[in-house]
Amino acid sequence: MSRRAVMWLFGAMLLGCSPTSPSASSAPVVPIASASAPAAAWAPPPWTPSFAAPPEIGPVAIEALRPDASDAQLLATYTPVWKTLLAQKNEVAPVEVERGVAIQSSFIDHWGVATSVSVTYRVTVDWATAEVTDSMLVRVDAKGRKIAGFSGPVDHWLTADEIAKLAPAFGSQTTFTRIPLGKHLKFPSRAAALAALPGTRSPAQDDRVICRVAYAGAAIGSFLFSSSVTLDFGRNECIAVTLDLVTGLSERNPEPCMIRD
Numbered sequence: 518m519s520r521r522a523v524m525w526l527f528g529a530m531l532l533g534c535s536p537t538s539p540s541a542s543s544a545p546v547v548p549i550a551s552a553s554a555p556a557a558a559w560a561p562p563p564w565t566p567s568f569a570a571p572p573e574i575g576p577v578a579i580e581a582l583r584p585d586a587s588d589a590q591l592l593a594t595y596t597p598v599w600k601t602l603l604a605q606k607n608e609v610a611p612v613e614v615e616r617g618v619a620i621q622s623s624f625i626d627h628w629g630v631a632t633s634v635s636v637t638y639r640v641t642v643d644w645a646t647a648e649v650t651d652s653m654l655v656r657v658d659a660k661g662r663k664i665a666g667f668s669g670p671v672d673h674w675l676t677a678d679e680i681a682k683l684a685p686a687f688g689s690q691t692t693f694t695r696i697p698l699g700k701h702l703k704f705p706s707r708a709a710a711l712a713a714l715p716g717t718r719s720p721a722q723d724d725r726v727i728c729r730v731a732y733a734g735a736a737i738g739s740f741l742f743s744s745s746v747t748l749d750f751g752r753n754e755c756i757a758v759t760l761d762l763v764t765g766l767s768e769r770n771p772e773p774c775m776i777r778d
Contacts, residue, residue: 630661
């Protein structure tokens with residue numbers, strides 16, 4: 518045995534090592550992951566915001582409304598009340614309101630001494646459609662006792678019964694437009710209604726279907742076709758015509774075709 522080998526063997530025995538080859542390693546072997554191993558699925562970081570739609574606010578009992586109820590809560594609670602009262606004022610079943618009325622927009626109006634709900638909606642009967650806006654007072658502050666004829670409770674969210682009872686005293690602050698829900702028009706088409714107008718109608722005339730606003734106690738309203746027709750332009754003779762699309766009756770009011778200096 519060479520001198521170098523003897524010295525190495527003697528050193529290994531002193532250190533308590535096994536007499537193995539000096540080129541071998543006693544450290545554990547850690548396998549290297551294969552490049553073909555599937556990567557872990559990506560997950561969003563914990564701060565990623567949620568884009569889920571917020572839950573809809575549903576109606577609550579009027580008695581449960583807080584004095585500082587949000588506009589969204591008031592609309593959710595009072596829109597069904599408005600639909601019910603609209604059906605009552607027009608003497609139809611609530612299902613007729615659901616069929617013939619499409620709400621376009623609604624908002625809560627806080628006007629100092631009171632709060633009201635305003636609803637703009639479209640009414641469709643056969644081929645005719647009209648757009649209407651109604652308002653319904655739902656709360657009067659203590660300072661609002663000066664509202665003409667008001668004798669109801671103050672600082673209090675009004676119930677459906679209270680609104681119906683006090684509606685005549687509210688005047689223009691609470692309106693339920695009279696609309697011909699559940700009825701049919703006398704004229705089968707727009708062309709037929711135009712043919713019933715007297716005189717000569719301009720092709721560019723801005724005709725429109727309207728609903729006459731009527732307050733509590735008035736007769737049930739109807740669809741009114743409003744137009745202006747020319748009798749004799751040379752003599753500046755025209756008439757404003759309002760044609761009731763349900764009954765066929767018309768109102769005629771003379772007016773000048775144009776205002777001259």
